[in-house]
Amino acid sequence: MKKIYKIMLGSLFCFALIMASNVSMIGFAQRQDTSEISIEGIWEGKLKIPGGELRVVFKISKNPDGTLTATLDSPDQGATDIPIEEVIFKDNTLLLEVKSVGAVFEGKVSEDFLVIEGDLKQSGQTLSLTVNRVDKAVEILRPQVPKKPYPYIEKKVAYTNLKAGVKLVGTLTLPSDKSVFPVVLLITGSGPQDRNETVFGHRPFLVLTDYLTRQGIAVLRVDDRGVGESTGYFSQATSEDFASDVLAGVEYLKTCKEI
Template identity: 55%
Template sequence: MKTCIPGFFLLVCLCLSVKAQQLSPVEGSWVGTLAISGIKLRLVTHIHTEANGYKATMDSPDQGAKDIPIDIVTFQNDSLTLIMNRLGAVYKGLYRKDSVLIQGLFTQNGHSFPLVMQKSEKGITVNRPQLPLRPFPYKEEDVIYENPSTHTKLAGTLTLPQTGTAFPVVILISGSGPQDRDETLFAHKPFLVLSDYLTKQGFAVLRVDDRGVGKSTGSFSTATSADFAEDVKAGIAYLKTRKEINPRKIGLIGLVKEV
């Protein structure tokens, strides 16, 4: 038994050495930042090898997207190509041994942007300290009311200060495109943040899922500006039925809609 140990140890070392030589330099997690019209989006690409080649996924933490599939991965002569059919995007980069980074272009819908990726073991932690966390120091109630002109049921959240009565109230109105009650965009929730602030200042706040979004019924794509205006009027009518609300102090805060 003792005479076999040196040979076995040598075999293990040899296998580990061969495996180390076979590891691809692009295997691992790579972090880079896209700059698009003044907006910076961080991307994390995870690459690992399999028996039949490479497999990879991409995260976009600033957009709240994770494990985006990368359909085709090739790495030859220090050139890396990533093809994402679902996004209509392609990344082509050159691996630089001297600085251990990949430098290339990210192309989507005919537009190309420089993207330099560096290897990272830590990944990215997204911190959004502005998002309010429960329990809130005020009342929060899910509500549903109807736009009688189209029989559309609109679902939303009404927040009320913890104490007092006859509150002034604000209705938050979304901008272009179908939006939920928090105006969620790239993991940001601006209407939730605004509602939290206003309610802490003594205002009641109503924020609503657009028709056809979330728990609201109806169709967003076939609605007109007049329909959306009627939805707001339905919200005003509903608030006037609430005993906690001062019916003479109902205000609107809205984002610009494209026309």
Template identity: 40%
Template sequence: MKTRTHAFWLRCLWLWLLLGGAATLSATAAPTLDGLWKGPLKVPGGQLEVVFRLVSLTGGSYFATLDVPLQKVSQIAVAVEIKGDTVIFAAEEAGSSFVGRLASGGKQIDGVWRQPGYQSPLTLTFTAAAINTAPKARLTPPYREEEVVYSNIPANLRLAGMLTVPAGAGPFPAVVLLSDAGAHDRDGTVGTYRMMGILGDYLTRRGIAVLRFDDRGTGSSTGDLARTTIAELVSDVQASLNFLRTRPEINLAQIGVIGHGEGGNVALLSATQPLPPAFVVTLAAYGVPGNELAVQQQAALLRSLGTEQAQIDAASKRQKAMLEIVRQTPDEAQAKAIVANMLRQNNTAVDGEAAQASAAELTSFRYRYFLGFDPLKHLEKVKCPVLLLNGTADLYVAAESNLTALTKTLRGNRDMTSKKLPGVNHLFQSDPAEWPLVNGQPRETFSPATQEIIRSWIVARTGGGK
């Protein structure tokens, strides 16, 4: 599944000229490039790793995609063309391309990345792709799986997902899983990483039923996520909880919610409403207002790229000025024009078309709402048990500021646990050095220690699970 969170633009305000979209084009090339081609793309303030994935198809064409792991951008379709020793990767709709020359050994391509108003040298090196036998060799899990569809009547939409139930008669404790900001499928898929699918499997194998569903307008669910606020997403949680309450294999008094990123804030808000969940687990939920979080995200990213503090401070100052324009200019067309002008004046290499595209995203309904969102409002109403988790390696929702703010606000809750997870990033992956090897290649996975923290905390409050 192609999954891009809206946070790509939010978190990379000053790196916005890196990527702008995708196009699927026919491509013709000899089947000699199968695998991964990786390289560091220099951008203002540092560099980002880009990964081209190529798989040869019958007839000599390629299926090819582009990933930018640091930005959680994945599976952008590209076209591949080979002319002698010249290799061309293109995303024409975005006006972006990479043109390079394949070295004699066939393991390196030296070339140039180009897009409107920007170009940079780029060297790609070859890595053999791991053999993925999972689709053919998937074993039947030791629990029941059921495709489900249920209605959110107040919002007049249908939610589709997967209910997994442990073996046995039950009734079992259960959780609803909520993904981070942006359109995600029921597995919370980012590239080949299935965050919610992995967590759901772990919990179900250990005695906890799990309901995970496609976000609005994604997969088999209806609705329009782009015009939906965080507060309005609470009704999706309520619909999910009520669906589980109809199931005889589910313990009615032990249904909780686990939310990632923005989903964690939705989970907390659901606990302030009538018929709340029995417990809430947040995974890197926001603890500071959206406009502050956006500045924190950019600063953390630039810092991770080795940018000097003076440059970070200057970028933050420009960003704050722009965000204030967005917040204080209700006329969308006027705000868009001002922001586009600011972008071009801040970087004269940026062309008008790219500036307009960025300005449209930065002044969109969803982003405006995000900037004004106060994650601490109403949390004094949360009375159920709460587990707050945040990784110390999270560049998008910093543990120090966000976890601290949530912990302080919920201090009146008699059963609130707050934990910082050493070395865990925003996707709740541990250090890559700790990833398991699959077919000789490290495979990204949900932090095992974090999974067990979640399971044991739930079991301690429900008596269920193993």
């Protein structure tokens, strides 16, 4: 009986070792998986301010060279894709600096990479901010933005500024395909602009295009050179270069049978 008892103790001891080993391996696997989780993704939280709350969204991604890049959305203020100039992630601490609005966020990332708790500093004030990882950022509703399907024809077009060797890509809208229409070529303002002249989530050229086309006027809007689908280099272009891009658009419209 004693012999059996000793064998049972030995078996229990071996079982305990195996269980401890398994637990250790599971713990190692969990730590291994956690270490492979990236800071990249969408992080959303609410900033408590006097009189209410403001939603804050950080979108973090990785460049081809491995460096991090990020943007800031403030949905309740109608601001989107504000560049975050400084993005540093080290020792599970995230530092984001938004120089355009004079704000700095610094927070500690949880072990499971689902929550970041920290502070947002701006204009001499420090406010607590906790952001959570989400699958999709909150959608900012723009009631003035037209919704498809449109009651007119919309088609993607492309033409070349032969003088500069630049391909310009844009959108041409036509009231219908059964007549010839007057046309407006929209020209963007200063700074690199896409065909919708998108700024802080607003798309004024899309709204203007929708209105004019519904009134029987064809509209051509184009990505600036070096922006969107257009080729070339915006930063190296002069006012004369931009003027030649516009003239290339005029020449293209002359070839359209609907105009």
